[in-house]
Amino acid sequence: MEYGLDLEYSFNEFLKGFGLSSEIAHIIWLPLPMLLVLVAAVVGVLVTVWLERKISAAAQQRIGPEYAGALGVLQPIADGLKLLVKEDIIPAKADGILFTAGPILVLVPVILSWLIVPFGQNLLISNVGIGIFLWIALSSIQPIGLLMSGYASNNKYSLLGGLRAAAQSISYEIPLALSVLAIVLMTNSLSTVDIVNQQSGAGILSWNIWRQPVGFIVFWICALAECERLPFDLPEAEEELVAGYQTEYAGMKFALFYLGSYINLILSALLVSILYLGGWGFPIPVELIAKFLNLPINAPFIQVFTASIGIVMTILKAYLLVFIAILLRWTTPRVRIDQLLDLGWKFLLPISLANLLITAGLKLAFPQFFGG
Amino acid sequence: MSIAITTQFICFTVLSLVVIIGALGVVLLESIVYSAFLLGGVFMSVAGLYLLLNASFVAAAQVLVYVGAVNVLIIFAIMLVNKKEDLKPINDIKSRRVISTSICLTLLSLLIRVDLTNVWNLSSPQNSIGEESTIRIGEHLFSDYLLPFEVASVLLLMAMIGAIVLARRDVMSKDISTGLPVDQELIEKSSEPLLTNKN
Numbered sequence: 149m150e151y152g153l154d155l156e157y158s159f160n161e162f163l164k165g166f167g168l169s170s171e172i173a174h175i176i177w178l179p180l181p182m183l184l185v186l187v188a189a190v191v192g193v194l195v196t197v198w199l200e201r202k203i204s205a206a207a208q209q210r211i212g213p214e215y216a217g218a219l220g221v222l223q224p225i226a227d228g229l230k231l232l233v234k235e236d237i238i239p240a241k242a243d244g245i246l247f248t249a250g251p252i253l254v255l256v257p258v259i260l261s262w263l264i265v266p267f268g269q270n271l272l273i274s275n276v277g278i279g280i281f282l283w284i285a286l287s288s289i290q291p292i293g294l295l296m297s298g299y300a301s302n303n304k305y306s307l308l309g310g311l312r313a314a315a316q317s318i319s320y321e322i323p324l325a326l327s328v329l330a331i332v333l334m335t336n337s338l339s340t341v342d343i344v345n346q347q348s349g350a351g352i353l354s355w356n357i358w359r360q361p362v363g364f365i366v367f368w369i370c371a372l373a374e375c376e377r378l379p380f381d382l383p384e385a386e387e388e389l390v391a392g393y394q395t396e397y398a399g400m401k402f403a404l405f406y407l408g409s410y411i412n413l414i415l416s417a418l419l420v421s422i423l424y425l426g427g428w429g430f431p432i433p434v435e436l437i438a439k440f441l442n443l444p445i446n447a448p449f450i451q452v453f454t455a456s457i458g459i460v461m462t463i464l465k466a467y468l469l470v471f472i473a474i475l476l477r478w479t480t481p482r483v484r485i486d487q488l489l490d491l492g493w494k495f496l497l498p499i500s501l502a503n504l505l506i507t508a509g510l511k512l513a514f515p516q517f518f519g520g
Numbered sequence: 521m522s523i524a525i526t527t528q529f530i531c532f533t534v535l536s537l538v539v540i541i542g543a544l545g546v547v548l549l550e551s552i553v554y555s556a557f558l559l560g561g562v563f564m565s566v567a568g569l570y571l572l573l574n575a576s577f578v579a580a581a582q583v584l585v586y587v588g589a590v591n592v593l594i595i596f597a598i599m600l601v602n603k604k605e606d607l608k609p610i611n612d613i614k615s616r617r618v619i620s621t622s623i624c625l626t627l628l629s630l631l632i633r634v635d636l637t638n639v640w641n642l643s644s645p646q647n648s649i650g651e652e653s654t655i656r657i658g659e660h661l662f663s664d665y666l667l668p669f670e671v672a673s674v675l676l677l678m679a680m681i682g683a684i685v686l687a688r689r690d691v692m693s694k695d696i697s698t699g700l701p702v703d704q705e706l707i708e709k710s711s712e713p714l715l716t717n718k719n
Contacts, residue, residue, distance in 0.1 A: 171522065171523050171524075246553075246557065276576060276651075277576060277651030277652075277654065278576045278577050278580050278651075278654065281577070281580050282576075282580050284584060285580040285581070285584040285588065286583070288583065288584050288587065288588025288589070289583065289587055289588060291588070291592050292557070292560055292587065292591065292592055292595065295595050295596070295599065296557060298599075299553060299595075299599060307599065311596065311599060314592055314595075314596055315596075318589070318592060318593075
């Protein structure tokens, strides 16, 4: 960590200037990045919902929302407000406690996973050592929430949807973790910051997508399956199951599911960009630009410039992937449950295992390219 | 007491309370579904205790394996085997309860005795390896703990073969326990016709 903005340090120094102890300064600092990331996630959801509406309209040759604000940009806010003021209904024969706890259990792990998403060298909530492993562990909690809400609704469509969701996320977690493992093997670290730094050597040429093309595709397919996006949205297949585990939900509890699925989509897109597309890295290394302009890399101006480019690049890459996900959703048909499980167990799992093995071999053979 | 220690103490108290109450709930609640979900809560709190002990990798592995795999499969099995069945009352339920309680209490007293008599060789918090523990665990798994690690995989293989034999009933044409020919129909098939006249 030789360079890069360290906002925490500057903020703490600033507060200490007022005569506060370093402990109290730390406590005042703690909630700030969390709030910021929470707001960023929710704004990201609003943008994604608007994109989904507009892109789906374009794909189907409609206009889409256009009365709420210019080009309908306020439509997602209107949707959110509508869900907020709707009556909260718990079906008479449902299990009240589990019915309420289900959506919470779905949403909380997804938001917690934002802990490890870096927008720059020091621009993340916590650079925990287990980094990407934390996300894999947290995302495995979600099926419990889905099963819980499916069971508590006391509705056969909900139960079937919950069971399908759990089966799907169990079978796609394994190839997902294996393709992450190949990246970790190349990085020698689980930390997301180290993973991005490992790809920052030669700009776009050193991104992991060139060294892990198979892993990239496997990871993207599995991420879509974990988000339950079409072509893998079997748990809520509306022609068969009404809306799966969401059938009985209304109002804010439904909004929690809705938020959870979109936050998860953005999170997956961010993680794909971190793992395979160089994270906050600019296609041309910033160090080269600084050298070209004869500016020292530690100058304050360059630091602010690097940080803002980092944030813009991360968001840009993530939204490019979100765009692809939305296009996929509105142009591909849904797979059947047996096709889904076949794809997961008979195709993705062996391929990701072979990918891991080949990566390990290549790492031994060419340590300078595949991380020594 | 500094703020960090206070926070740690509060977290420890809450987590241990959740573990104890949750575990009691798992054993004592009538509804098996509630027990299964509470079990997940207990596993999560144990992961929290690991986090307090600076063992973040073990905590994440606990969540991934116990909550994400074991508990999900338990709930999955409970929901698939959703048979309404009147259980026969057990005659000597009281004596059984007394025996199981006494066994549990004996085990508990044994554990407490171990805790009190053993001299715990604790390193100070400054010496904890923290984030480096991931590397240490890996080194141990591939050196002095290699044999247990590999034997565990053989165990998993055996479980997998057993599951395949149980699931693919065309492997065996006769039931092992009763000797009757096995029903070769699909498990999912409804036992009664779907469109019976219900009037």
